[in-house]
Amino acid sequence: MAYHHGNLREALIERAAEVIAERGIEALSLRALARDLGVSHAAPSAHFPDRRALLCALAREGFRRSVDTMNAGAEAAGPDPVARYRALGRSYVQFARDNPSYFRAINHPEVEALQDDELQESRDAWVATLREGVEIAQAAGWHPEIDVETLLAFSCAGAMGAARLLTDSTWCSMFEVEDLDALADSVLDLVVHRSRTSVIPIPEDQRRVS
Amino acid sequence: MAYHHGNLREALIERAAEVIAERGIEALSLRALARDLGVSHAAPSAHFPDRRALLCALAREGFRRSVDTMNAGAEAAGPDPVARYRALGRSYVQFARDNPSYFRAINHPEVEALQDDELQESRDAWVATLREGVEIAQAAGWHPEIDVETLLAFSCAGAMGAARLLTDSTWCSMFEVEDLDALADSVLDLVVHRSRTSVIPIPEDQRRVS
DNA sequence: CCTTCGATCTTGACAGCGACAAGATCGCCT
DNA sequence: AGGCGATCTTGTCGCTGTCAAGATCGAAGG
Known part of the structure; x- marks a missing residue:
């Protein structure tokens, strides 16, 4: 496993879309997203300063x-x-x-x-x-x-x-x-x-x- | 201060309506609501089993x-x-x-x-x-x-x-x-x-x- | 009167979350 | 070679919802 995910930002958006489609926005969690993608809990913060920023990108x-x-x-x-x-x-x-x-x-x-x-x-x-x-x-x-x-x-x-x-x-x-x-x-x-x-x-x- | 609030259920709904009008539903927290009304953090659970139930009542x-x-x-x-x-x-x-x-x-x-x-x-x-x-x-x-x-x-x-x-x-x-x-x-x-x-x-x- | 019971409230605890800070690792450019 | 910025990790904090166990109150009935 590479230290760098390589394409984490787009992977986050893609996985977030899946989760939202399945269980709604309320069920969306940055930490769960990070787990799903196999990165650490704070990795998303490099691309989205907070939860809102991810939703904004969506x-x-x-x-x-x-x-x-x-x-x-x-x-x-x-x-x-x-x-x-x-x-x-x-x-x-x-x-x-x-x-x-x-x-x-x-x-x-x-x-x-x-x-x-x-x-x-x-x-x-x-x-x-x-x-x-x-x-x-x-x-x-x-x-x-x-x-x-x-x-x-x-x-x-x-x-x-x-x-x-x-x-x-x-x-x-x-x-x-x-x-x-x-x-x-x-x-x-x-x-x-x-x-x-x-x-x-x-x-x-x-x-x-x- | 009475041990029983007396009218906690309606007070919760009323205060919740104020908070939502001011800062939106995302800013609504059962614990904060309990603090505002001067009761313990778990008092609302006697009237609303979870956060959704309160919103449902609203x-x-x-x-x-x-x-x-x-x-x-x-x-x-x-x-x-x-x-x-x-x-x-x-x-x-x-x-x-x-x-x-x-x-x-x-x-x-x-x-x-x-x-x-x-x-x-x-x-x-x-x-x-x-x-x-x-x-x-x-x-x-x-x-x-x-x-x-x-x-x-x-x-x-x-x-x-x-x-x-x-x-x-x-x-x-x-x-x-x-x-x-x-x-x-x-x-x-x-x-x-x-x-x-x-x-x-x-x-x-x-x-x-x- | 007093005892019992259900409703109401308290205290305590736990896991999950967002957010922040400090440091490690990588690619890239000079 | 070395620095640098982007990216990722680890560790920590306070807050939240939720559960469990116990305390307090009011009322209803013996």
Whole structure:
């Protein structure tokens, strides 16, 4: 065994993601992480001064990956601005369900209370992604009567609320829906439901309302 | 000083709410709580077997109070079903902003992961309150074309997302809005914006879109 | 009255954790 | 060769949650 682990920082993040996905952020311990990786209890401190710093790194990675996922989803949605906007929200929810550890890190109160410039940059990038989608859709004639800031705030609230609802079995089980994916689509469809009146109509086969 | 505190259980909840409001759930410690109240470090265990049980009690109280606040808001909104529905969401956001400690307890992942029948009852009551508002509004002709489960899920996601956005300064500061209350109204207005096309139109002076 | 019993509170102890300090080991650069 | 910074180790501290065993109180019943 080498004295230097060699890649401890990334190994910590990777193992932390596993633990969080399995047992939640509350069960995350720097010492246990060090044990799992076969290093001494204080080794992580060389890379993360404290527990919060590790969670912060997780959250930053989560924001970065979710932005990538959202952009890829928008790209795959084709040229229609409203379809791209829809895809942004949909992709975020999908990311949240596929990556519970990053999603939990992003939304954990301990991380939220953290004042960190780099973390705030990551958050800004996430909002900017959504803002771009809103602005492009609006420029194409989507709800010109509504203030863009209001539309953006609504989009953020909708995406965050939907992701929260659909990643937590406690909440999901309260709705009489068998297919979780169908519910996800329905919620996100409603978020942009008003686009039915936009200059670019939603194709019939993409509507979820009957 | 009496050997028995006399009202330790409620005193613990009250003090815990203060600490959470000031420094967050992460800063909550049973021992510190006991010190603050002048009892021994293990006294709380007579009322709460572990830390989670205390948070669970906080969350239950939070659900109970928020339901009361929502119902009171709906009552004050008058007879119109859509106005009452609007008031439900609005009142919840107001409750979240007025009672950060209860709101944080409700939404903390440590509490969410908790499987507790009584807690689930409280959650059910909260959803039932929203469900009743949706059903009554729909019975009055509000969006008959949309499945009630979908409308409910959307209402939950909207209320939770809006409350989350508007109780966290980190997120609030990202929107170019000076007046937080105006943003809250705008977000919630958009949630029910589609009611413009309902059989019961929203009064002109209640619309936030220009 | 007084005894018993359950609820409540105390004292004591233990392991795990985050954090800090001091020192050891390694790769790298001059 | 030698220094230097990054990385890792060992040791320690106080704090926390949790458990166990015992003390105190109020109330209920003989």
